[in-house]
Amino acid sequence: MFLALKEMRHSKTRFVMIGTILVLVSWLVFILSGLGNGLATLAASTFQNMAADYVVFEKGSKASMSKSLLSGGLTAELLEIPNVEAASPMGIIMGSAAKGGSEENKLDIALVGIEPGSFLEPAVTEGTGLDAGRPSHVIVNESMKDEGFKIGDTFVLDGTTEILTIAGFVRDQTYNHVAYVFIPIETWRKLAFAAPGSDKGVKDPVNAIMLQGKDIDPNVVSERLPGTETVTRAQAVQGIAGYKEETGTIFMMLGFLFVISAFIVGVFFYVLTMQKSNQFGIMKAIGAKNGFLSRAVISQVFVLSLASIAIGILLTYGTAVVLPKGMPFRLETGWVIAYSLVLLAIALASSLVSVRTVVKIDPLKALGRVES
Amino acid sequence: MTQGLEMRSVSKFYRAGSERITALDRVSIRVEPGEFVAVVGPSGSGKTTFLSIAGALLRPSEGEVILNGKNIAALPDRHLSDIRLREIGFIMQASNLIPYLNVLDQLLVVKRMAGKVTPADKAFAVELLSDLGLDKRMKNYPEKLSGGEKQRVAIARALMNDPGIILADEPTASLDTKRAHEVVSLIARAVKTRRKAAVMVTHDERLLSYCDKVYRMEDGRLSLMEPMLAH
Numbered sequence: 280m281f282l283a284l285k286e287m288r289h290s291k292t293r294f295v296m297i298g299t300i301l302v303l304v305s306w307l308v309f310i311l312s313g314l315g316n317g318l319a320t321l322a323a324s325t326f327q328n329m330a331a332d333y334v335v336f337e338k339g340s341k342a343s344m345s346k347s348l349l350s351g352g353l354t355a356e357l358l359e360i361p362n363v364e365a366a367s368p369m370g371i372i373m374g375s376a377a378k379g380g381s382e383e384n385k386l387d388i389a390l391v392g393i394e395p396g397s398f399l400e401p402a403v404t405e406g407t408g409l410d411a412g413r414p415s416h417v418i419v420n421e422s423m424k425d426e427g428f429k430i431g432d433t434f435v436l437d438g439t440t441e442i443l444t445i446a447g448f449v450r451d452q453t454y455n456h457v458a459y460v461f462i463p464i465e466t467w468r469k470l471a472f473a474a475p476g477s478d479k480g481v482k483d484p485v486n487a488i489m490l491q492g493k494d495i496d497p498n499v500v501s502e503r504l505p506g507t508e509t510v511t512r513a514q515a516v517q518g519i520a521g522y523k524e525e526t527g528t529i530f531m532m533l534g535f536l537f538v539i540s541a542f543i544v545g546v547f548f549y550v551l552t553m554q555k556s557n558q559f560g561i562m563k564a565i566g567a568k569n570g571f572l573s574r575a576v577i578s579q580v581f582v583l584s585l586a587s588i589a590i591g592i593l594l595t596y597g598t599a600v601v602l603p604k605g606m607p608f609r610l611e612t613g614w615v616i617a618y619s620l621v622l623l624a625i626a627l628a629s630s631l632v633s634v635r636t637v638v639k640i641d642p643l644k645a646l647g648r649v650e651s
Numbered sequence: 652m653t654q655g656l657e658m659r660s661v662s663k664f665y666r667a668g669s670e671r672i673t674a675l676d677r678v679s680i681r682v683e684p685g686e687f688v689a690v691v692g693p694s695g696s697g698k699t700t701f702l703s704i705a706g707a708l709l710r711p712s713e714g715e716v717i718l719n720g721k722n723i724a725a726l727p728d729r730h731l732s733d734i735r736l737r738e739i740g741f742i743m744q745a746s747n748l749i750p751y752l753n754v755l756d757q758l759l760v761v762k763r764m765a766g767k768v769t770p771a772d773k774a775f776a777v778e779l780l781s782d783l784g785l786d787k788r789m790k791n792y793p794e795k796l797s798g799g800e801k802q803r804v805a806i807a808r809a810l811m812n813d814p815g816i817i818l819a820d821e822p823t824a825s826l827d828t829k830r831a832h833e834v835v836s837l838i839a840r841a842v843k844t845r846r847k848a849a850v851m852v853t854h855d856e857r858l859l860s861y862c863d864k865v866y867r868m869e870d871g872r873l874s875l876m877e878p879m880l881a882h
Contacts, residue, residue: 289751566736
């Protein structure tokens, strides 16, 4: 640590320059992670926040809500399967809300049918929850407030004559970047399968049935109920249209950044070590052990990376304050810490190349020339 | 147990292709504590190989190297670095200081290699530097020092761990006559007052008057020169 700090203080310029690059890389890593998180939340927040552990789909639907059609009657059968603690049906259709019935002011929504009072119903932040006795009262995502909706407001689902009333607001409930509107499943069924024959003859049709129970065996479920497939909630999130592609892109960029940072640190310290090989030789000649010199190199990398990552984090939180409110940006402390540790680990690992170089330096170098 | 440095019939061979080159040929020498010995000879004669073996930087092919009564000829690397740290003080050619350490830290880093720096170590470093006339230079970096001052720092650094043996490799290579005399007389004084066994490798014949004995190295063979011939 002694040598490391003394040298950094003496050669400020070069360490500040490399530190700046590391700050920029870590800054970008954190911004991308925030953006990835924000996008994922927008795309699938309901699934992610839902208290369900497993999701039962129609066989062959590839865990996609829109491709799956099941009978709501399966719910009772599912409850008899071992380890299933609770089961509740759910359905989604996309639509648009026309405020006050006007044709100009329309808003894209995802209409979600659930059983009022089931574990799928999110807690309201304002107003009251769903009630089977009020079939046309809905609870909606808070983002609709920005569009001018209030409690008690009504809107018409475009293409139908159904007038819906907003009973309450919920937080962070979006699907594919569109606000959720929760509605009692009976009403949903009426709206979703308005056209004759669109239910393909399925009785009480729903898109999927959500299950609670940590130890459910998906194989048992598909054995008991042929024509279904059961996936974990995480797999169901992956099945949302565009979700995999969106998060995949972000993770690819993060991956590249990690590789880049590894090379920046690795190459910089390798070149620096080569430049200093004479000095290392002298120190070895006067008795320095490999461990002493290696620790100097590693602690230098550690101090430099730690400082750069810390500055990167500060800049990221600063950026979060300045970003426009509508931007899908969400920092999670857990991820920030995880990525910091990954960056630090990568920097330390890539410094091992330099350590190897140090170990190989011959102390005879100190004598200036080797006679043969 | 004998103090000082002793080499008994030490040889060093190098392999160059199919040829075997003899860099040192049955060299024997004994240097007592308080004795200052010079080794002169043309370049390529084996002086540096001799110094590397005496300084635990290189293992001999044959023979014994006894430092303070201990044969170091066959010790593994990590023991050798310990020997260099505790038993040997190296004074190398000019500009072999660490550029980012000030004069005081150049000495203290030697202590750090061995473990911790105590206040006593710091006091000893200050004493050594004052002794060598560097009391006003302690906070300076090597780039601010003259060639003679750098070599004086190197002398202080070599003495820092209170080693039994001082080895100097062309310590006057880049100095003018006046500074060269100054530096070598300082080494000679330290050797006498601190009772070190010292060997200086040089081709600078102006400075041999400071030494007790002068050896000549030629084609890997070491021979004692008559005092007459030394001047």
